[in-house]
Amino acid sequence: MSLHHFSLANFRRPLYLWNLIIRDSTNNGFYTRALNVYSCMTHSGVHGNNLTYPLLLKACANLPSIQHGTMLHGHVLKIGFQADTFVQTALLDMYSKCSLVASARQVFDDMLHRSVVSWNAMVSAYSRGSSMDQAVSLLKEMWVLGFEPTCSTFVSILSGYSSLDAFKFHLQGSSIHCCLIKLGIVYLEVSLTNSLMGMYAQFCLMDEAWKIFDMMDEKSIISWTSMIGGYVKNGHAVEAFGLFNQMRRQSVGIDFVVFLNLISGCTQAGELLLASSLHSLVLKCGCDEEDSIENLLITMYAKCCNLTSARKIFDLITEKSMLSWTSMIAGYAHSSHPGEALDLFRRMIRADIRPNGATLATVLSACAELGSLSIGQEIEECVFLNGLESDQQVQTSLVHMYSKCGSITKAREVFEKVTDKDLTVWTTLINSYAIHGMGNEAISLFHKMITDEGIIPDAIVYTSVLLACSHSGLAEDGLKYFKSMQKDFGIAPTVEHYTCLIDLLGRVGQLDLALDAIQGMPPEVQAQAWSPLLSACRIHGNFELGELATSKLLEISPGRSGIYVLMANLYTSLGKWEEAHMIRNLIEGKGLVKECSWSQVEISGSYDTFAAGNQSQAA
Structure with a gap:
C-alpha cells in the first residue's frame, strides 16, 4: 500500500502500518511528522513495539527534542521494554545526542543486557x-568484560x-593508535583511518x-x-x-568542502594571484553560489588587499545573509577602511536587517580605529536596541572602543x-x-585575574x-614578568615579548642589558x-651602540628608509649635523621614500585625513 493512501484520521489500523509510516518519516528526515x-497512534489505542521506539x-x-525523548522514555518503562537491548540502546543514544550524558549513563547502568552496540x-x-578519560576508561572495561571493540568504537574516540x-x-x-596497530584494523575501514588522521x-x-x-x-574524498x-x-x-594539485592529477572529485x-x-x-586562480576554479566547478563559499571569498580578497573584488562578490549576492554583510564590513574594518565599514553598516540598517553580535x-x-567616541556611542545605542548588551564579544569590543577613543573610565x-x-x-x-x-593599574588587574579569578594567562595578555x-x-x-611567564606558565617568548623587553x-637607559638580551635571542x-634599541640610542645619545644597531638592521632590511631616518635623528640629537645631512642625502640617492605621517580629524560627523606637508585651506 502506498503511504500516500494512509489516512491518519483512520485510527483503526494495525501496528505494522503505523510502524511503516513512522519508519518512512524518520528515514526521510521528517522527524516531527x-x-x-x-501521537495519532497512541490516541487510537495502539501501543508501539521494539521497532517503533528506536525509530521515534x-x-x-535528530531534532533534538529532549521533551519528546523523556516522554517516550516514560512510555517505554510503562509498556515494559526495560529488558529490550535494542530499545534501551536507542534510548541511551537519544540522551547522548541531546547532550545529557549523565542520563545516558544511567540508562546504560540500568541495562540488564548489553551488546557491543x-x-x-x-x-x-x-x-x-x-x-x-571516561571514554577510554569505558573502552578498557568493555574489553575486560569480553566485548571486543569495533571500528565504530575507535571512530567515536578518535572523533x-x-x-x-x-x-x-x-x-x-597515540596509545589508541598503537591499539589499532595491535588489532590490525588501522586500514580496515576508511572512516577509521580518516578519524585517525583528523x-x-x-x-x-x-x-x-x-x-x-x-x-x-x-583514499576517499574525505581523506x-x-x-x-x-x-x-x-x-x-x-x-x-600541493596536496590539492596531487588530488587533481589523480582525478579525485572536488566538493565544496575542499574549496572551503x-x-x-x-x-x-x-x-592575490593564488586567490584569483582559486576563484576561477570555484566558478568553473559551479560552487560559487554556496553561501559559505561566497562569504569566504569576500574575506579572502579582503585579506589579499583587494577590496574591489571583495565588494564585487558582495554586490552580486542577490539575497545577502547576515554573514555576507558581516564579512564585507569586516573586510573594510580590518583593511584600515573604517569609514567604508560604517557606511556599509548604515546601509544594512536601512535595509531593515537586524545586526548580530559579530556584526x-x-x-x-571600526569606531575604535577612527577614534570617534560619538559614533561609538551611537553603536552602543544600537547594541541596546538589539538586546545584545550581555553579548560578551560585543562587551569586549566596547571596552576596546572606549579605550581607543580615550575614555578609559567608560571602558572600565x-x-x-x-x-x-x-x-x-x-x-x-x-x-x-x-x-x-x-x-600600575594594568599590573593590579593582571594579578586580580590570576589570584582572584584563577584564570590562566596566555602569551597575548603577557604582551600587554x-x-x-x-x-x-x-x-x-x-x-x-618576562621570566615568570616562562617559569610559572611555560609560555615561550614571541617576537612581541622580546621587542617589548x-x-x-x-626607555630606562639599560642599553647594555638590552644589547645582551638581543644577543641571547x-x-x-x-x-x-634592533629597531627599538636604535630608538633608545637616539633618546639616550649612545652613538656607538646606535651605529651597531643600524649596521645590523641594514644587513637585514637594506631598503627600509625608516632605519636611515632613525640614524639621521641620532646624529642630529648629538649635534653631528654633517653626518645627519649625509644620511639624508643617502636616502635621496638610494631613491628611498619616507612613509608620510598623517592625521585624521572629525568635523560634523565626517572625517578628513591630512598627510604631513599638506597645505591648509582657509575658508
Whole structure:
C-alpha cells in the first residue's frame, strides 16, 4: 500500500502500518511528522513495539527534542521494554545526542543486557561530550568484560580527540593508535583511518597524519579533505595546495568542502594571484553560489588587499545573509577602511536587517580605529536596541572602543558589567591600561585575574603586561614578568615579548642589558629587536651602540628608509649635523621614500585625513 493512501484520521489500523509510516518519516528526515504519527497512534489505542521506539528515539535525537525523548522514555518503562537491548540502546543514544550524558549513563547502568552496540553508544556519548578519560576508561572495561571493540568504537574516540584543543591528549591518542596497530584494523575501514588522521591534525602532528594518509590504499574524498584541512589549520597553506594539485592529477572529485579549506588557506597566505586562480576554479566547478563559499571569498580578497573584488562578490549576492554583510564590513574594518565599514553598516540598517553580535563587534572595531567616541556611542545605542548588551564579544569590543577613543573610565564601566569574564575581556582592559600609560593599574588587574579569578594567562595578555611596564618605565616588574611567564606558565617568548623587553630596557637607559638580551635571542627574532634599541640610542645619545644597531638592521632590511631616518635623528640629537645631512642625502640617492605621517580629524560627523606637508585651506 502506498503511504500516500494512509489516512491518519483512520485510527483503526494495525501496528505494522503505523510502524511503516513512522519508519518512512524518520528515514526521510521528517522527524516531527514521525512524532505526530505516534501521537495519532497512541490516541487510537495502539501501543508501539521494539521497532517503533528506536525509530521515534532516533527522531528525537535528530531534532533534538529532549521533551519528546523523556516522554517516550516514560512510555517505554510503562509498556515494559526495560529488558529490550535494542530499545534501551536507542534510548541511551537519544540522551547522548541531546547532550545529557549523565542520563545516558544511567540508562546504560540500568541495562540488564548489553551488546557491543550499547557499549559503543556509551563510548560515543562520552567522546561527543569531550569526556575522553571516561571514554577510554569505558573502552578498557568493555574489553575486560569480553566485548571486543569495533571500528565504530575507535571512530567515536578518535572523533572526540579531533574536537579538542588540548594538546595534552596526544599521548592518549597515540596509545589508541598503537591499539589499532595491535588489532590490525588501522586500514580496515576508511572512516577509521580518516578519524585517525583528523586526530593527528588536531594535535598539530601533520607528519604523523601524512604517514597514515600515505599508507592508505584507498583514499576517499574525505581523506584528501582531512589532510588539506589539517595543513590549512596548522598554517601550512603551501602544503595544502600541493596536496590539492596531487588530488587533481589523480582525478579525485572536488566538493565544496575542499574549496572551503583552500579559500581559508588563501586567506592565510594573502597571495592575490593564488586567490584569483582559486576563484576561477570555484566558478568553473559551479560552487560559487554556496553561501559559505561566497562569504569566504569576500574575506579572502579582503585579506589579499583587494577590496574591489571583495565588494564585487558582495554586490552580486542577490539575497545577502547576515554573514555576507558581516564579512564585507569586516573586510573594510580590518583593511584600515573604517569609514567604508560604517557606511556599509548604515546601509544594512536601512535595509531593515537586524545586526548580530559579530556584526556589532566588527563595527565597534571600526569606531575604535577612527577614534570617534560619538559614533561609538551611537553603536552602543544600537547594541541596546538589539538586546545584545550581555553579548560578551560585543562587551569586549566596547571596552576596546572606549579605550581607543580615550575614555578609559567608560571602558572600565563596561568591563565591570561583564558577568562571566573570560581571558579575552581581561586582556582587553589590561591592554587598555597599558596603552594609556597606566602601568600600575594594568599590573593590579593582571594579578586580580590570576589570584582572584584563577584564570590562566596566555602569551597575548603577557604582551600587554610587558607593554604596560614599558610605557610606565617599570623595568624591574617587566623583567620579573618576562621570566615568570616562562617559569610559572611555560609560555615561550614571541617576537612581541622580546621587542617589548628591549623597548622597556631602552626607555630606562639599560642599553647594555638590552644589547645582551638581543644577543641571547634566537636569530630569527633579533631582526625585530634592533629597531627599538636604535630608538633608545637616539633618546639616550649612545652613538656607538646606535651605529651597531643600524649596521645590523641594514644587513637585514637594506631598503627600509625608516632605519636611515632613525640614524639621521641620532646624529642630529648629538649635534653631528654633517653626518645627519649625509644620511639624508643617502636616502635621496638610494631613491628611498619616507612613509608620510598623517592625521585624521572629525568635523560634523565626517572625517578628513591630512598627510604631513599638506597645505591648509582657509575658508
